[in-house]
Structures are given as structure tokens and as C-alpha cells.
Amino acid sequence: MLALFLIRTADNRSMIMNNGGDPYLPDLQKYGNWKYVVKAFDYRATINNSFSNATIKSKRRIVLIGDSFAQDFYNMIIEGRHLLKYEICVFYVSARCQIYIGPEDRLNLIEARHRHTCTNAYDIKYALPLVRQANIIILAGFWQEWSARRLPSTLKLLNLTKQQQVFVIGAKNFGKVNPALYMNKSMEYRLKQYQNSPAEALKINQLLEETIDKSIFVNIQKMVCTGRNVTCSLFTRDGKLISHDGLHLTKFGALHIGNIIFKNKPLNRL
Template identity: 35%
Template sequence: MFRKVTGLLVGVVLWSMSAVIAADSSLKQNLLTAADTKASGEYAFSQCRALTGQVFDAASQKKKALIVGDSYACDFLNSVQENGYLGDYQLALRFIPYDCQTVAGDDAPKHIAAKDRSFCATPERADSLERAKAQMQEADLVIFAFRWKPDIAAALPQTLRTLAFSPKQRVVVVGNKFFGQISVRKYLKMPANDLKALENEVDPEEAKTINAVLAKGLGKEVLFVDPHSLLCGDDTSCPLFTDDVNLISYDGRHLTKEGARYVGRVLFQRSALGKM
């Protein structure tokens, strides 16, 4: 009997060790996959490219939602699609590269660097607020999601007035997010419990400060969603992993597939986005 019990205990211990090793191996593989900037970059932009320039179907009974922005708009789109949000809407996207980010109105060219003006003025290469304005007027819901530059954030209230949305339209502004420097080699050496609790100190100028400018300037008729506040709290440090130990961002700014799923749930469940 003693030998049988001992053998059983040894078997349980070996099985437990095998399970731990397998889980650790799976965690590391998931981490390496998520941190592959080429693969994750392709994921980040694939759906964005598919919806860029999409026109609304006038015969559809669905409401119309237009996402306007740069690579952060792609992240937002992925966060929506990974969770099945905004299912009552037709979705379209107008992609305005970060270097082409500007205000609406006559001052627009002044906010674009001289070296980028030719690129930004070419419709085949970059969209613009002016070219997107007609589709904005069609939409029931317009969502702006950029990696906001300080001067553009400060001028956004005037930009929105210039775009002249009707009272029936819903306008959402999604602020900046930033997760700091990503160090995969470091994470591979850490146990899962430590990764769950791991946070990066981040430069407040990247998100916290700019989001404060946005929040102060936008009126009650615009829904402002602050990713930094929702994901990181009132601190200047942000989590790097989801509760089930998946890397949120592969480069500090853009989201992995699991990161998009996680961030989408946070943004929609903890803000009025969930009521759209």
C-alpha cells in the first residue's frame, strides 16, 4: 500500500511539474509571437486597410459609424472588432497618417511639416479632414482616434466647430495611450505572477498631459474617452499584461490581438462607449 501511495504521489508531482513547464512554455511562445513586430504590425493594420475608404450602403437599415484617425484609429477598430462592439452600425474608416494630422479650416497646412505637405496633399497616399468631411456628415456616429499632437489637441474644439456636426450626430474623441518601452528579453525571464503585476513608468507628455487638454476643451456634446485613465488610473505607470498574461502592446503604442481585445473591453465597459 505504501508503495502504491508513494507512486501515486510521485505521479501527481510529475504531472504537476509537466503542467507548469507546459504552461510556462506556452506563455513564452505567446509572448514571442505577440512581440513579433512584423506579425503584430500586420495584424494592427490589416482590418484598418480593409475598411479605409469604405462607403456607407444607403440601402442598409443599420446606422453609420465613421472612425477617423491614424494608427491609433486602427487600434480602436481592432478593439471594436475583437469584442463584437458597434454591431448595430455600418463601419467605415478614414485614415489620416500621423504626419498629416492637422486642424480643419484655412490654417490646416500650417500644422503639417513642410517636408510632409506634398505627401499629405495626395489623396492616393493620405486622407484629410477636408476630404473626409462629406462622409462625416453622413455618419450617425463619428469617432476620432489619433495619437494626438499637443497643438492639434488644443485646437480640437475649434476643429469640431468648423466641421459643423448636427445635434443628431454623436461625436466621440478617444485620447492617447502609451505603455512605455517594451523589453521582451526581460519578460521571458519573469514568472507569470510577476508579469501580471508588471507596470512601466511612462512619460506623462505622451498621454496623461495631452488627454487632460482634450478633456478640458471638449464640451458636453462630445464624449471624451481617456484610455490612459481607464487603463492606468491616475498614475504615470501602466500595466503591460492582461490578467491572463498576454502582452498588451508590442511596441509601447500599438496593440497586440489580445491587447486589442482587453483594451476594447475596458474602454466600452468603463465608459459611455458601451451605450452607443
């Protein structure tokens, strides 16, 4: 939908830029799309995605595991220049397959239409060599109820040492976002745009809060959706769109949300 919107409005680019120099459309074209979300994470995954010998003694190794929300989290790190003292490796687990370790056959827990995709692939067990070498393990995902309920078991079966730390990044959802609605709108108008999060997203985060230690859980939704009646702002204070689809972050959204979560518990310990 966004791609179609950009194609239809590309001819109006010069008019928009001349209208007060509004960079809204160029920003979306560069940083408000799926290509931006995956680019940095995928690049890291393809270039020697292993820890160097230089960080063995420093104990500053992080492995980030998860789906497109892990890609968002990696963008938060990059845009805000966080965790600069750490070496970071990444491992992708599709949201269709979920992060899970346990006695049950995960294929029986995954939707039938996605089982073929997840067979012998997108499994956290393939990330265990990186987990063993890392000092900090970060799990980020679009959690489903079945994987969220089993997360305590998954964490236990990672068999982490007392010296290792783990953090779980909760899901985020700003509701449906249609970027076309904010074309040619004033800064004042954009800053007034707030939305409720879907009930399912709030339910999953509540479940995570109840089932895992709060000292390791990063509830992004609660940290950033602080508007009236717990609504979520769609724009940063300088009028930049936070999410182009309600789930994933633009470059400006990654910077904005990253600055919030890294200043608050528990990530402020890093």
C-alpha cells in the same frame, strides 16, 4: 527592433513551447506587430468603403477617422465584437498630418519634413462625404499639441447636425516596451510589470479634457492606467502583452482595452 528580436529568437521557438507551453513568442509573431495593427482597418478601407442603402433608416452608421490609433480602435471593436449593430466605414489620416479643419493653412502647422506627405492627402476634408452620411463620428489619433488645441474649432467646422454624435479617442502611451525582456519569464513576473506614461502623453490628454466636452472624450490612458501612482500594466490578467511597442496594441491588448472602454462612459451609450 521587434523584427530583429523575432528573427534572432525564432530558432528557440520549440524550446520555448516545450518550456511549459509558453505561447509568448508565437503570440508576438502573429499578433504583436505592425502588420496586425493595420490589417483589419486597411482591409475595410479598400473594400467598398461606403455605407450601404440598408442602413439609411436604421441610423446606425459610424465613420472612424484617424491614424494608427484609429487602427487600434478598429481592432478593439473587432476583437471584442463591439458595435455589431452598426455599419462602420473608416478613413485614414496620417499622424504626421493630424486631424484639423480651420482657417489656418494646416501645412504651416505640420512639421516641415512631413509637409510633402500631407500635401493634398491625409486630410479630414476628404472624409466629409462619409461624415455627412454617418450618425456617429469617431476621431482617434496620436494627437499633437497644435491639433489638440484646435480640436474645438475642428469639431465645430464639421457642421454636425443635432442628430449626429461625435466621440474623440485620446492618445495612449505605456512607455517604452521591449518584448525581449519578458521572454522565458513567469506569469507572476509578467503581471508585476507596470510603467509610467510619458509626461507628454498625459499633457495632451489633459489638454483635451480641458478643451472639449467631457461627454464626448474617451480618455483611454486614464481608464486603463490605474496602477499605483497611475502606472500602466504591460500585461493582461492572463499574462498577455498589451502593447508590443508602448503605443500600439497586440490582439490581446485590443481585446483587453476595448472591453474596458466600451463598458464605461461615454462609449457605453452605444
